[in-house]
Each structure stands twice: as structure tokens, then as C-alpha cells.
Amino acid sequence: MVKSIDLSLKIEGIFKTIAVSIGYLLALTPLVFGYFIFGYITTKILYIFALSEILFLCWLVLMIANKRYRKKVKSIIFSLGIFLIVMMIASIFGIDPVMSFWSNFSRGTGLLFLIHLFFMSVSTISIFDKKIWHQILSLMAFIGGIIALVIVCGYIGFLDKDLTIDYATFGNSSFLATYLLFCLFFAIYAGFQKEEKIIFGLLGAKEIRFLMRLSAVFCLIGLILSTGRASAASSVIGLMLLFILFLGFKGKNKTIRIVGKILAVLCVSGILFSVILLNIPNTFVQKEFSKFATNIRPVVWQISGELIKEKPILGYGMENFETAFASKANLSLFYASHGKELRFDKAHSIIWDTLISGGLLGLLSYLGIFAAVVYFLWKKRNKFWLFSSFLCLFLAYFLQNLTVFDSPITYFCFFIAISFLSFLETEPEKDQGKINILKGSTIILVIIIFIFSWFYFVHKQYIIVRMASSLIYEYKSEEEKIKIMEEFNKISIWGKYQTIELYVNDVLGKFKEQKLNPEFLKFALDQSMKVKKEKPNNYYNLILISNISRHLENFKLSEMVLKEAEAINNQNMYYLESLIDLKIAENQNKEVFEIIEKTIIREPRIQYLYEQALRLARLLKDESSVDKYATILQRRFNVLSP
Numbered sequence: 001m002v003k004s005i006d007l008s009l010k011i012e013g014i015f016k017t018i019a020v021s022i023g024y025l026l027a028l029t030p031l032v033f034g035y036f037i038f039g040y041i042t043t044k045i046l047y048i049f050a051l052s053e054i055l056f057l058c059w060l061v062l063m064i065a066n067k068r069y070r071k072k073v074k075s076i077i078f079s080l081g082i083f084l085i086v087m088m089i090a091s092i093f094g095i096d097p098v099m100s101f102w103s104n105f106s107r108g109t110g111l112l113f114l115i116h117l118f119f120m121s122v123s124t125i126s127i128f129d130k131k132i133w134h135q136i137l138s139l140m141a142f143i144g145g146i147i148a149l150v151i152v153c154g155y156i157g158f159l160d161k162d163l164t165i166d167y168a169t170f171g172n173s174s175f176l177a178t179y180l181l182f183c184l185f186f187a188i189y190a191g192f193q194k195e196e197k198i199i200f201g202l203l204g205a206k207e208i209r210f211l212m213r214l215s216a217v218f219c220l221i222g223l224i225l226s227t228g229r230a231s232a233a234s235s236v237i238g239l240m241l242l243f244i245l246f247l248g249f250k251g252k253n254k255t256i257r258i259v260g261k262i263l264a265v266l267c268v269s270g271i272l273f274s275v276i277l278l279n280i281p282n283t284f285v286q287k288e289f290s291k292f293a294t295n296i297r298p299v300v301w302q303i304s305g306e307l308i309k310e311k312p313i314l315g316y317g318m319e320n321f322e323t324a325f326a327s328k329a330n331l332s333l334f335y336a337s338h339g340k341e342l343r344f345d346k347a348h349s350i351i352w353d354t355l356i357s358g359g360l361l362g363l364l365s366y367l368g369i370f371a372a373v374v375y376f377l378w379k380k381r382n383k384f385w386l387f388s389s390f391l392c393l394f395l396a397y398f399l400q401n402l403t404v405f406d407s408p409i410t411y412f413c414f415f416i417a418i419s420f421l422s423f424l425e426t427e428p429e430k431d432q433g434k435i436n437i438l439k440g441s442t443i444i445l446v447i448i449i450f451i452f453s454w455f456y457f458v459h460k461q462y463i464i465v466r467m468a469s470s471l472i473y474e475y476k477s478e479e480e481k482i483k484i485m486e487e488f489n490k491i492s493i494w495g496k497y498q499t500i501e502l503y504v505n506d507v508l509g510k511f512k513e514q515k516l517n518p519e520f521l522k523f524a525l526d527q528s529m530k531v532k533k534e535k536p537n538n539y540y541n542l543i544l545i546s547n548i549s550r551h552l553e554n555f556k557l558s559e560m561v562l563k564e565a566e567a568i569n570n571q572n573m574y575y576l577e578s579l580i581d582l583k584i585a586e587n588q589n590k591e592v593f594e595i596i597e598k599t600i601i602r603e604p605r606i607q608y609l610y611e612q613a614l615r616l617a618r619l620l621k622d623e624s625s626v627d628k629y630a631t632i633l634q635r636r637f638n639v640l641s642p
Contacts, residue, residue, distance in 0.1 A: 011443075012065045019058035019127045022051050026120070027139040029412055030147065030179055033169045037469040037499070038105040040171025044408050045108045046465065050458045052116040052123075057450040059123035064442060069126045077125060077422040079372040080415075083365040084118055087111065087318055090358040094317015095324065096535070098493065103319045105468065105495035107345065108408050110319050112457070117411060121419040125426060133420050138190045138212060140416070144183020145215030147176075148222025155225045175407045177228020178400060180219045181235050182413040185393035187216035188242070192385040229293070230400040238396030241267055245388045249381065271399070278402060279351055281305075289403070296333070296341055297348055297403060303328045304352040308359070315359035321345055324356060326539035330571045331603045342573050343540070350401035369418070370394060376425050390421060464492045468499040472506070478520045485527065497535065500527050501544065508548055521552060532561070539565060543574045550578075550585050558582050573608075580612055589619050607637045 026048070034043035062069040073081075091100030091111055103110030128136070147168055153159045170176040191212035194205055220239070223232040244267055248260025277285035279301065286298050307324050308315065316324045322345035333342050347353045354363045373394055381387045397414065406414070467488045471481055485503060492499070507524040510516045525548045531541045542565040549558035562582065565575050576599065583592035593616040600609050610629050617625035633639040 012062060015058040015061045015065075016127060019055055019062070019123065020132055022055045022058070023124060023128060023132060023136050024139065026051050026055075026412075026416075027136050027143065030140075030143060030409060031169055033171070035469070035473075036465050037472050037495070037502075038108075038171070039469075040169065040175075041108050041408060042105050042465050042495075044412075045113060046458060046462055048113070048120070048408065048412060049116055049461070050454070052120040053450060053454055053458065055123040055127075056119040057446060059126055060446050061443060062127060064446075071126045071426045074422060074425040075372040076369070076376055076418060076425055077121065079365070079368045080118065080121065080418055080422075083362075083369055084114055086314075086361050086365040087114070087358050090314040090362055091317040093314055094320055095537075096317060096320050099320055099323075100318040102494040104498040105465070106498065107319065109406055109411060113408060113411070116457075117415040121415050121422065124416075124419045125423045128423065130423075133423060134190060134193060136416075137186045137420065138208065140413075141183050141187035141190055141212055141215045141219075144180055144222075145187065145218040148180055148183075148215075148218040148220075151176075151222040151225055152218070170407075170409060172407065173227040174230070174404045175228075175409055177223055177226045177231035178397070178404070178407075178410040179413060180223050180226065180228075181231045181238075181396055181400065182393065182410075182417065184216055184219035184223065184235055185238065185389050185396070186417075187212045187219060189385055189389040191216060192389075228400075228404075230403045231396075234396040234400035237271070237399060238392035241395060242388050242392045245391070246384075249384050249388070268395075271395070275399070275402065279349070293403060299332060300325075300344055300347055301349060301352050303330070304347045304349075304356055308352075308355045311359060313359045313361060315356050315362055318357045319345075321347060321353065321356050323537065323539070326572060327569050329569065329573075331573055331576070331599070331606060334573045334606050334608065346405040348403055348405055350398070350405070353405055370398060373418070373421060376421060380424070386424070390417065393417060460491065461494055464488070464494060467492070468495055471499060472502050478507075478516065482520075482523055485523075489527075489530070497531055497538070497541070500531055501541065504528050504544060504548070508544075508551065511551060518552060521548060524548060525552065536564075537568060539568050539572070540574065542568075543578050546578045546582065550582050553585075555582065555586055577608075584616075589616050592616060593620060593622075593625075607633070607639065610637070611639075 029044055029047060032044050032047045033040050036042050059069065088111060091097055094100055099110070101111045103113065124133075150159065150168065168176050170179065191209050193209070220235065223235050226232065241264065244260055244263045246260070247256055248264050249257065251257040251260055274285050277283040278289060280286065281298065281302055290298055303325060306328050322343070325344050325347075329342065329344075347356060350366075351363065354366050358365070374391065377387050377391050394417070467484055470476060470484050471488065476484070481503070485500075488499065489496070504524040504527055507516065507520055511518070511521045525545065528541055528545045528548065531538060532545060535541065542561045545561045546558045546565070549555070549561070558578075559582065562575065562578060565572075565578075569575065580592050580596065583589070583595070593613065596609055596613045596616065600606075600613065603609070610633050614626060614629040614633065617623075617629060
């Protein structure tokens with residue numbers, strides 16, 4: 001019996017050591033990237049998948065071995081679980097459950113990814129102690145400071161400015177800036193902790209506080225220098241609130257503390273009021289935002305509002321914004337003032353993205369996470385730096401997400417912050433806990449489940465990413481790519497349709513340049529037709545099929561799929577462009593000229609329509625129309641006709 005207990009303790013020690021090591025490796029996630037398709041995203045996802053599954057395996061064994069690893073469910077992790085359940089239900093009953101589960105290569109934030117992060121949260125809450133948590137947060141803050149220092153070096157010319165400021169290891173300046181936002185407040189929190197030797201026993205409290213405060217300074221500078229304006233502005237607002245809170249809770253006299261608390265209430269109230277006005281059309285806040293940032297966001301939000309009216313309770317399911325948006329997109333997106341951006345897979349607003357993904361229930365459950373966090377932090381207001389730094393962190397994160405969207409790395413940081421607070425909320429076990437004698441059969445069963453999950457969700461997905469990368473990025477003959485595509489179609493789910501679209505567009509582009517035999521374009525058409533069979537309402541695939549068919553002079557097929565696209569949305573500019581090109585290819589110039597003129601009456605602000613009208617007027621030798629549209633192009637759009 002004693003030997004069995006000793007063996008169980010040894011096994012417990014081994015798995016806990018592995019789990020803690022995984023925690024440190026997770027802190028290195030921002031540095032991970034590879035030369036794969038969307039390598040800044042896919043590499044991090046696979047890395048998180050792999051580490052989360054090992055961590056979850058360790059927790060299962062430890063939880064079976066000792067009851068102290070079975071933490072009580074408290075409000076924060078409970079609210080996170082409720083959000084995940086609501087999004088699961090919304091996705092199951094959404095318009096494309098497969099897409100909701102897997103997402104694609106360029107975004108990667110589907111249900112599968114969130115489930116892995118949730119497993120990570122449950123495991124870290126149950127296994128790590130406060131010392132380990134401080135080490136992980138400090139390590140993340142330190143790495144953030146180093147990345148920010150690289151940005152500074154790029155800004156002053158020591159390194160490539162474009163690579164350091166706009167991309168670094170993130171591939172997107174907005175993702176980089178959001179990561180630095182988290183690191184900034186992690187550094188502030190860690191910079192005011194008094195524990196001795198909280199970094200691997202190497203540095204004392206004074207050294208750590210200095211290092212963390214220095215990292216905070218670098219993170220702030222990196223944010224200001226980055227092109228992620230939303231994160232930079234939100235961080236400044238968060239720091240201003242932190243200063244006001246400092247006056248309210250740490251002021252030297254009662255008067256300063258009272259004034260500080262009043263200012264904090266007014267500040268938070270003003271922020272919440274502005275958030276509401278930002279999402280209401282034509283308010284002064286939304287107009288000022290359009291001047292400062294972009295005109296297109298409010299248009300996308302307005303279209304999102306039309307969409308949510310049709311599915312208000314549970315929305316369309318996660319990662320289905322692009323499909324839903326295509327059915328409501330209108331010609332106004334093609335205005336020059338709107339940047340002529342037509343295709344959106346995100347609303348660039350956490351409010352509207354969550355509404356589309358999970359409806360009102362999804363949004364309420366998401367806001368419930370923040371409510372649980374604020375409630376917990378308010379109870380901990382006597383611990384000022386915990387209360388203030390994390391309150392300002394979540395406020396700044398929420399504010400910047402009003403105009404951007406989450407990526408795998410920002411979701412990861414969000415879940416880390418949630419997990420740490422959930423750990424603090426959970427009452428620690430004072431005793432060692434009851435030790436169970438681990439049975440070999442139990443461990444073997446857990447490991448078998450882990451191996452299956454690892455093989456399918458990590459190893460197999462790595463192979464799929466490699467194959468997709470070979471198709472899109474690597475130089476291979478078209479014959480080799482056909483063989484890869486055939487194998488890819490047999491095993492892929494994650495990123496399948498996105499990869500096919502990228503491949504088909506690449507083949508079409510080469511065909512237009514007369515670099516390919518038509519047989520290769522026919523093979524590409526076959527791939528798109530397979531997508532049509534599996535996803536008949538994929539709007540952009542229908543447009544792609546129409547364009548390929550037109551180049552192959554299969555006008556009947558091109559017209560047929562265009563009618564299907566028309567049934568979904570005939571006000572989408574992709575549809576109108578394809579229709580014009582098809583009619584011109586069929587030599588129906590007069591008919592298409594009439595279509596364009598009718599569209600101009602309805603939408604007189606689109607330059608493209610006047611250019612096409614001028615082109616067709618010349619083909620029809622309609623001199624009065626030629627003069628008319630040439631004059632309009634010159635006067636209205638400052639374009640001289642050739």
C-alpha cells in the first residue's frame with residue numbers, strides 16, 4: 001500500500017513538472033511562426049493545440065491522483081464556460097457548423113480553438129500556484145518588452161521598419177499591438193508585486209520590479225510607434241483610468257481620494273456612453289470615428305444590423321460572418337470614400353462579430369465574462385495593483401476590440417488573463433488532499449484518448465497545413481500541384497475551401513497571362529464545382545465558377561451560376577462585375593449598357609460604372625454617351641478618359 005502511494009506521488013510529481021514546463025512554453029507563443037500558409041496564424045494555432053493537449057492530459061492524471069487538483073467552479077470560469085456553450089449551440093444551429101468548428105487558415109478562431117483554450121484554462125487554474133502564475137505573467141511581460149524594443153529599433157532605423165512595426169512575429173500590426181496591450185498591463189501588475197525571486201529563483205523582488213516596469217515602458221512606446229491605433233488609444237485610456245484609480249484609492253488625503261473616485265465613475269460612465277453611441281448610426285461619436293479611422297466600418301456595422309434582425313437569438317454561428325455578409329453586401333461598399341473594400345469575413349467590432357456569431361445570447365454571455373471579472377476585481381480592491389491593472393487591462397482590451405477583431409494570439413492572451421483571475425478566485429487547498437492510488441488501466445485509458453486527439457487535431461492538421469503550403473507558396477509544376485490537390489481533398493477539413501479558392505485563383509491568374517494550358521483551368525473549375533456541391537450557398541465560389549467558365553467560353557455554365565448568385569444577392573458588386581464581363585464576352589453590349597445605366601441611376605457615386613459605361617459607349621459608337629460619361633469622369637472623379 002505504501003509503495004503504491006509512493007508511486008502515485010512520483011507520477012504526480014512527473015506530470016506536474018511537465019505541466020509547469022508547458023506553462024512556460026505557452027508564454028513563448030508570440031515568438032512562434034513558420035513558413036506555412038498564413039504561417040503567423042497556423043503555426044501558433046498548432047503550437048497552442050499541441051501544448052494545450054499535453055497540459056490537459058497532465059491535469060486529467062493529476063485530477064485523478066489528488067483531489068486538490070479538482071478546483072471548485074467559480075463565477076469567472078463559469079461565465080467563460082457559459083459563453084462557450086452558447087457559441088456551441090449557436091454554431092450547431094448556424095448556417096455552416098463545419099466552418100464554425102474548424103474556421104480557416106487565415107483566422108483560426110473557430111470552436112475547436114476556443115475549446116483548446118478552455119482546456120488550457122481549466123488545467124492552469126487547477127495545477128499552477130501563485131508563484132508559477134507570476135512567473136508566467138512576468139515572462140510574457142518581458143517578452144512583450146523585448147518585442148517592443150525590436151519595434152523601437154525598427155523605428156530608429158537599426159532594423160527593417162516594415163517587418164518590425166507592421167508584422168514582427170504576428171503578421172498584422174493590429175494583432176501585434178493588442179498583444180503589447182496585454183503585456184503592458186501584465187508588466188504593470190508584476191512590477192508592483194513584493195514576492196521574492198518570482199522568476200525561476202534567479203532574480204530578487206527589486207530586480208524583477210525594475211525589469212517589469214522597464215518592460216511596461218517599452219510596451220507603451222511600442223504601442224505608440226505601432227500602426228495599431230485602436231490598441232494604442234485604448235491603452236492610453238486604460239493608463240489614464242489607472243492613474244485616476246490611484247488617486248481614488250492611494251491618494252495622500254481624503255479629499256484627493258474622493259475626487260479620484262468621482263473622476264473614475266465619470267470616466268467609466270463616459271466610456272460606456274461613448275461605446276453605445278459608437279454603435280448607433282449617424283451619432284456624433286460614430287461620425288468622429290469615421291473621420292479619425294475609416295468610413296467603411298459603420299457601413300459594415302449597419303449591414304450587420306440588418307443581418308441580426310433575421311437571426312436575433314443565436315445568430316449565424318461562429319466564423320460565418322463572410323457567408324452572411326455576402327447576402328446583404330450592397331454597392332455602396334464600392335464608393336471611393338469607403339475604400340472600395342467589398343469582402344469582409346469580420347465586422348471589425350466585438351459587438352457586431354459576437355452578435356452575428358451567437359446572437360443576443362452570445363453577446364450577453366460574452367459580456368457576462370466581463371461582468372464576472374469586474375465583480376471579482378471589485379471584491380479585491382484592497383489589493384490595489386491587482387484590482388487596477390487588470391480592470392484597466394480588460395477595459396482597454398474591450399475598447400480596442402470595438403474596431404478590430406480577435407486573432408489566435410489575442411484570444412490566447414485573453415484566456416491567460418481570465419485563467420489567472422479564475423485561479424485567484426478559487427480557494428486554494430490548504431492540505432495536500434486525498435491521494436488516490438493510480439491504476440495502470442486508468443493512465444493507459446487517458447493516454448489512449450490523448451494519442452487519438454493528438455494524432456487528429458495536431459499531427460494530421462500539421463500535415464494538412466504543409467500540403468496547403470505546397471499548393472500555394474512552394475514552386476511546383478502544375479502536374480505536381482494536381483496530385484497534391486487530389487490528396488489534400490481526401491484528408492482536409494480545416495482550411496479546405498480557403499485553400500481551394502486560393503489555388504483556383506492562382507491558376508486563373510496564370511491562365512489570363514497565357515502561361516497555362518486550358519486543361520489546368522478545367523481541373524481548377526472541377527475543384528470549385530466540388531465546393532459548390534458541398535457548399536451551394538458559397539457566394540464567392542459561385543462568382544469564381546462564373547469567371548472561370550467565362551474564360552473557358554462555357555457561357556451557359558457561367559450564366560447558370562450567376563443566376564444562383566443573383567438569387568442570394570444581386571446588389572453585391574462581385575455579382576455586377578461578373579455579369580458585365582459575361583455580357584461583354586457574349587457580345588451583348590447593348591444589353592449590358594442598359595444594365596449599367598440603370599445601376600448608375602440607383603448608385604451614381606461608383607466610378608467603375610462610369611468607366612464601364614464609357615467603354616461600352618465607344619464599342620456601340622454612341623458619341624453622345626461617350627461625351628456624357630467622359631465629362632462625368634473628369635468632373636466628378638477627376639479622371640481623364642483615354
